[in-house]
Amino acid sequence: xxxADLAGQTSTGAKLLAAARTVIPGGxxxxxxLVGPPYAIATAAGAYVTDADGRxxxxxxxxxxxxxxxxxxxxxxxxxxxAIGGLDLVxxxxxxxxxxxxxxxxxxxxxxxxxxxxxxGSEAVVQAIRLSRTVTGRPLIVKFQGGFHGxxxxxxRNVISAPDRAYGNDPLSRGILPEALDSTLIAxxxxxxxxxxxxxxxxxxxxxxxxxxxxxxxxxxxxxQEFVEGLRALTAEQGxxxxxxxxxxxxxxxxxxxxxxxGVMPDLTTFGKAMGNGYPIAGLAGPRHLMEHFSSAGGDxxxxxxxxxxxxxxAAAIATIRYLRDHPDFYQRTHALGDRMRAGLTAACAELGxxxxxxxFGGVFALYFAAAPIRGYRDLMRNADAAYVxxxxxxxxxxxxxxxxxxxxxxxxAAHTEExxxxxxxxxxxxxxxxxx
Ligand code: PLP
Numbered sequence: 001x002x003x004a005d006l007a008g009q010t011s012t013g014a015k016l017l018a019a020a021r022t023v024i025p026g027g028x029x030x031x032x033x034l035v036g037p038p039y040a041i042a043t044a045a046g047a048y049v050t051d052a053d054g055r056x057x058x059x060x061x062x063x064x065x066x067x068x069x070x071x072x073x074x075x076x077x078x079x080x081x082x083a084i085g086g087l088d089l090v091x092x093x094x095x096x097x098x099x100x101x102x103x104x105x106x107x108x109x110x111x112x113x114x115x116x117x118x119x120x121g122s123e124a125v126v127q128a129i130r131l132s133r134t135v136t137g138r139p140l141i142v143k144f145q146g147g148f149h150g151x152x153x154x155x156x157r158n159v160i161s162a163p164d165r166a167y168g169n170d171p172l173s174r175g176i177l178p179e180a181l182d183s184t185l186i187a188x189x190x191x192x193x194x195x196x197x198x199x200x201x202x203x204x205x206x207x208x209x210x211x212x213x214x215x216x217x218x219x220x221x222x223x224x225q226e227f228v229e230g231l232r233a234l235t236a237e238q239g240x241x242x243x244x245x246x247x248x249x250x251x252x253x254x255x256x257x258x259x260x261x262x263g264v265m266p267d268l269t270t271f272g273k274a275m276g277n278g279y280p281i282a283g284l285a286g287p288r289h290l291m292e293h294f295s296s297a298g299g300d301x302x303x304x305x306x307x308x309x310x311x312x313x314x315a316a317a318i319a320t321i322r323y324l325r326d327h328p329d330f331y332q333r334t335h336a337l338g339d340r341m342r343a344g345l346t347a348a349c350a351e352l353g354x355x356x357x358x359x360x361f362g363g364v365f366a367l368y369f370a371a372a373p374i375r376g377y378r379d380l381m382r383n384a385d386a387a388y389v390x391x392x393x394x395x396x397x398x399x400x401x402x403x404x405x406x407x408x409x410x411x412x413x414a415a416h417t418e419e420x421x422x423x424x425x426x427x428x429x430x431x432x433x434x435x436x437x
Contacts, residue, residue, distance in 0.1 A: 011052075011053045012040065012052040013037075013039050013040035013053050014039070014040075016052055017039045020040075027039075032403070032405060035403060035404050035405050036393050036397075037051070037397070038051030038052075038053075038055060038057065038401075039051070040052035042054075044067075044071035044072060045070075045071050045072045046070045046071060047059055047070055047413060047415035047416045047417075047420060048071070049071065049401060055399070056399065057396070057399050057400065058399060058401065058416075058420055058423075058424065059071070059413075060400065060401055060402050060411055060412070061401045061402065061403050061410070061411070062410075062413055063273075063278060064273065065216070065248045065273045065274060065364075065409075065411050066274060066278050067274070067277060067278050067411070067413055068251065068274035068320065068324075068411075068414065069277050069320060069323060069413060069414045070415025070416075071278070073323075073414070073415075075319055075323045076276075076277045076278075076279070076316050076320055078319075079315050079316070079318070079319035080279065080312060080315055080316050080319070082315075083097070083311055084312060087311045088310075088311065089306075089307070091306060094309075095309070095311050095314070097309075097314035097315050097318060098117060098309035098311075098314050100314075100318050101115075101314045101317050101318050101321075102114070104317075104321045104322070105283060105321070106285065108255050108256055108325065109250070109256055109257055109259070109260075109269055109271070109285055110256050110265060111244075111259055111265040111266055111267070111269055111285070111287070112269060112285030113286070113287045113288045113291065114285065114286065114288050114291035115283045115284065115285040115291075116283060116285075116291070116294060116303060116308070117281065117282070117283050117314065118272070118281075118282040118283060118305060118308060119280050119281065119307050119308065119310075119313070120150070120280065120282050121149075121150055121245075121247035121270060121271075121272035121273060122149075122150025122151050122152050123150075123282060123305065124247070124270040124271070124282040124284045125149045125150045125152070125154075125155060125243075125245060125247075125270050126152055127284045127294075127301070127303075128208070128210070128245075128268045128284050129141055129154050129155070129207075129210070129243075130301050131241075131284075131286075131290060131291075131293055131301050132207040132240075132241045132243065132267075133207045133208075134293055134300055134301050135290060135293060136207040136208070136239060136240060136241065138204065138205050138206060138207040138240070139183055139205060140202055140205045140207060141154060141155070141183060141184050141185070141207060141208055141210060142185045142186075142195060142198055142206055142208070143155055143157075143158070143186060143187070143211070144186070144187050144188065144211055144212075144377070145158050145161065145166055145167055145186050145188060145189070145376075145377040146158070146159060146160065146161075146189060146215050146217065146218040146377040146380065147189070147211060147212050147215050147217060147245070148212070149210055149212070149245050149247075151172070151173075153176045153181075154183070155184060155210070156172040156173055156176055157169065157170055157172060157181055157184060157186070158170045158186045159172060159218075160217075160218060160406060160407055161377075163381050166377060167186050167188070169181055169182075185198045185206070188376050188377060188378060189211075189215055189221050189223070189227075189376045189377060190221065190223060190227045190375040191376055192226075192227055192230040192231065192234065195209060195231065199238050204239070206238065206240045207240060208235075208240050208241040208242070208267075208268075209240060209241075209242055209243065210245055211231070211242075211243070211244065211245065212244075212246075212247075212248065212249065213228070213244050213246060213249050213259070213262065214248075214249055214253070214258060214361050214364075216248045216249070216364060216409045217248075217407075217409075218377065219360075219366030219368060219407045219408075220360040220361055220365070220366050221359075221374065221375060221376060221377075221380075222359070222361055225262060228262050229264055231264075232264050232265070232266075235267075241266075241267040241268060241290075242266045242267050243267065243268045243269070243270065244257070244258065244269045244270070245270050246258060246259070246269050246270060246271045247271055247273050247282065248273060248274075248364075249361075250271035250272075250273075250274065250275060251271065251274045251275050251320070251321065252273075252363070252364070252411075253331075253362045253364075254331060254362075255321075255325060255328075255331070257269065257271065267286055267287070267290060268284060268285070268286040268290065269284070269285045269286065270282070270284050271285070275317045275320055275321065276316040276317045277319075277320045278316075279312070279316035279317070280313055281314065281316065330414055331362070333414070334363035334412050334413070334414065334416075335362045335363065337363060337412045337418065337421050338360055338361070338362050338363045338364065340418065340421050341358070341360075341365050341412070341421050341424065341425065342358040342359070342365055344421070344425035344428070345358035345365070345367050346358045348425065348429045348432050349367075349432065351429075352429075352432050352433060352436050354369070354435070354436050355369065355370060355371050356368065356369055356370075356432075357370060357371065357372045357374055359374060360409070363411060363412035363413070363416075364409050364410065364411055365409070365410050365412070366407070366408075366409045367388070367391060367428075368380070368383050368388070369383055369384035369385075369388050369391075370382040370383045370384065380407065383407070385406040388407065389404050389406055390404075390435055391428075391431055391432070391435060392405070392408065394431040394435075395424075395427060395431055398427050398430075398431070400424050400427055
């Protein structure tokens with residue numbers, strides 16, 4: 001919506017957005033927040049968000065996956081309320097919630113012996129990369145085309161690239177030093193040979209391979225088991241670290257993250273988003289011999305951050321993880337709802353003669369407008385992006401919030417019900433018909 005579109009509009013949301021634009025560049029605090037209505041949000045509870053004009057949306061956006069138990073989940077918010085007023089921020093020594101959180105994380109994430117806390121997934125990834133460069137003494141990082149690991153320099157390239165930029169140098173932003181971009185190499189997901197080729201071209205120079213175990217930043221590419229096992233063996237053989245960026249998959253797909261699902265252990269794991277059910281917290285975990293490189297343990301990698309391990313965010317994460325630990329049926333339920341959604345979307349496409357592939361894992365789903373198989377970014381270039389965006393846009397217009405951007409995924413939380421899924425599928429059938437016709 002442009003300022004011209006807004007002129008003369010009197011809705012509360014339009015007024016708020018107009019006011020926002022005078023004091024916040026573009027009116028929003030993240031560039032992907034201003035696509036499709038609603039533009040101004042007033043409240044969020046359970047599986048729903050309500051905009052400033054009172055319209056309710058069944059939320060599949062889930063704050064990019066940060067909401068796992070539903071909005072304002074009492075299991076988390078009650079604990080946060082209790083934490084507020086007890087201990088705010090001291091910035092000296094350690095607090096009980098930090099220790100309890102690290103204990104829970106190291107108990108639940110199979111490859112974790114120690115963890116450090118951070119405020120965002122991007123920060124956790126920065127630390128993982130610095131640590132990898134330090135322990136290997138090597139400069140280069142490998143990431144996959146389509147993978148997103150945060151907004152910072154070391155990884156801010158080659159996420160959703162136009163076909164002529166894919167696998168080339170496709171920075172997400174201006175202002176990044178060319179040396180930083182050149183230090184990040186790009187491979188193809190589910191294609192071990194593309195990683196082998198980078199090792200052959202840069203012998204003894206690659207510090208780490210970083211991957212989203214399921215690249216949800218391009219929907220849901222599910223890894224072949226041989227690919228993950230092959231990467232594990234290859235990185236070990238080459239003396240590099242393997243980093244699983246479980247910022248989306250962590251806690252969402254299984255209590256122990258995707259590493260628990262696939263049984264392949266990375267050297268380092270980053271997590272964030274869902275672990276605090278909407279409160280800002282993230283972390284990096286790994287074995288003690290690597291984690292003790294942090295300066296807090298007398299090592300050579302700086303560990304700093306005013307808000308790291310703050311008691312309120314830590315309390316939110318403790319409450320979320322305890323809930324998940326004590327309710328294993330959460331995973332059965334969300335996985336079953338995800339399966340129901342994917343089966344329904346597949347059936348709708350078949351019935352309407354639309355070339356579509358309902359992809360995903362657990363409670364995450366995406367409907368690609370392309371024929372299967374879709375295993376890597378090369379396959380995604382066959383996706384009809386305009387249909388994908390139109391599908392999300394029209395679903396959102398009908399009250400099912402799905403971010404209308406190419407390849408954005410959708411999330412089912414503990415607050416969604418079978419009835420919600422069935423209503424969504426009913427609307428999806430109508431919308432798919434409009435896309436076909
Ligand atoms: N890693 C992955 C896989 C992500 O999806 C994101 C954010 O979308 C990040 C890292 C960065 O996390 P944050 O936005 O909390 O900095």
